Amino acid sequence: MRRVVxxxxxxxxxxxxxVPETxxxxxxxxxxxGPLDIRDVDRLTVQIGAQIKDYAETDRFNRQQIALYDRFTQFALIAAEEAIAQSGISFQGELAQRAGVVMGTSGGGLSTQDENYRAVYEEGKNRVHPFVxxxxxxxxxxxxxxxxxxxxxxxxxxxTACASSNHAMGQAFSMIRSGLADVMVTGGSESMLCFGGVKAWEGLRVMSRDACRPFSATRNGMVQGEGAGMFVFEEYERAKARGAEIxxxxxxxxxxxxxADIVMPSKKGAARAIAGALKDGGIATERVGYINAHGTGTAANDKTECAAVADVFGHHANDLMMSSTKSMHGHLIGGTGAVELLACIMALRDGIIAPTIGYEEPDPECALDVVPNEAREAQIEVAMSNAFAFGGLNAVLALTNA
Structure with missing residues (x-):
């Protein structure tokens, strides 16, 4: 079994x-x-989201590319460019054949779907672009x-809905570890902040109209976000031999x-994934210092996740830190685990634990150290990233310093 970095x-x-800005x-x-800036926002009940501001696709891509790239594809390419540039890898020759990409997304080109449904059903057009x-x-x-x-x-x-990125990165990890590939570009991307995307989520009645406050007794739902996170996963000996920064x-x-249920989370299912990641890495529970929680800000998720962590870690659950960065960047659905993995890397490399902001009042059912409101300095050995999706599909990653 090969090591993966x-x-x-x-x-x-x-x-x-x-990454530095984030x-x-x-x-x-x-x-x-903040307030959404999208078409027909006045028809929405939920009018907030974690939307990328000061972004113009024409600054990044030419007209021919824009005709082919939905917003979620644009985000993936931007994030991949930064990741691959940092890795210093050029994919040529045999390496190109032993390198691939596994990405997570839930909605895919939802903005493109939304625009073209409008064109056909609302505007009465009979033709759409051939690249739809x-x-x-x-x-x-x-x-x-x-x-x-x-x-x-x-x-x-x-x-796999909200676990798409973690599942994707887990597959990339497994491929390199097993010898199927040497390098994988992996992560996730999502752009659901269009009228249809927000309206669909409104129907679930799990959305907040003012803020995302995970684990706080005053929480009232999740907030959608958008964006991408991408990484270069590489076989350890190869990275070491070329002097790469790990x-x-x-x-x-x-x-x-x-x-069990299509929308309600299960403590047992979440606990199996957390415990499974520890077993897979040969990691004792006492070594874990930080968990980036799924932490959506819904009553069902937050209390279930806290109960699962308590079950797996026992008394050590009171000593580890667990925060939800969704309170800052929103819920990127299929792209969320990838952006959240950055918080795990920051915790390991820089000794900085990202906070759960918006925390107002303790909830007895979420009685863990959720790093409320302010970042914290702490040296940790192991960080974990949880992702628990609608459909009851769970994926958990464990990271250490190499």
């Missing part, structure tokens, strides 16, 4: 359009949630990343299915 990271989200915002406990299908398909971002960087190995997209080691991964 992270040698590049990239992102664009409501907190920043690069980590600075996390350290400062900055909130990226390749623009909206869920694998579009993964395909364009593979073409942009000559990634000729295993490449595909994972769609950001962290991916030490363990596990996934589970609740097999």
């Amino acid at each position: 992270i040698t590049g990271a990239g992102t664009i989200n409501a907190l920043g359009q690069s 980590l600075k915002a996390m350290r400062e406990g900055r909130c990226g949630i 299908v390749p623009k909206l398909m869920n694998n579009a971002a993964a395909s364009h990343v593979s073409m942009q960087y000559n990634l000729q190995g295993p490449s595909f997209t994972v769609a 950001l962290a080691e991916v030490a363990g991964f596990a996934m589970s299915s609740d097999a």
Whole structure:
């Protein structure tokens, strides 16, 4: 079983359009949630989101590219460019054939779908652009990343709702560890902040109209975000031999299915995934110092997740730190785990634990150290990232310093 490390990271989200900007915002406990600026926002009950501001696609892409790239694909390409540049890898020759891309997304080209449904049903048009299908398909971002960087190995997209990114990164990790690939570009991207995307989530009645306050007794729901996080996963000996900067080691991964309910989370299913990631990495519970929680800010998720952590870690649950950065960058659905992995890397490398902002009042059912409102300095050995999706699909990653 080969070791796997992270040698590049990239992102664009409501907190920043690069990794340094994002980590600075996390350290400062900055909130990226605000009023939505989208078409027909006045028809929405929920009018807030973690939207990327000061972003113009024409500054990044030419007209031909924009015709092919939905917003979620644009975000993936921007994040991948930063990650691959940091890694210093050029994918040529045999390496290109042993490198691929696994991405997570839930909605894929939802903005493209929304625009074209409007064109056909509202505006009465009988024709749409010939590139609509390749623009909206869920694998579009993964395909364009593979073409942009000559990634000729295993490449595909994972769609498991809010766990998509963690599942994708877990697959990339497994491929390198087993010898199927040497380098993988992996992460997730999502752009659901269009009228149809927000309206659909409104129907679930799990959305907050004012703020995301995970674990606080005053929480009243989740807030959608958008963006992407991308990473370069690499076999350890290869990275070491070329003198690459190693950001962290991916030490363990596990996934589970609740097999219970389509929307309600299960403590047992979540606990199996957390415990499985520890077992996979040979990690004792006492070594874990920080968990980036799924932490959506809904009553069902937060108390279930806290109960699962308490079950797995026992008395040590009172000693570890667990925060939800969704309070800052919102819930990126299929892209959320990728952006949240940055907080785990920051905790390991810099000794800075990102806070749960918006925390107002303790909840007896969430009685863990949720690092309320302000970042904290702490030296940790192991960080974990939780993702628990609708459909009862769970995926947990464990990271250490290499």
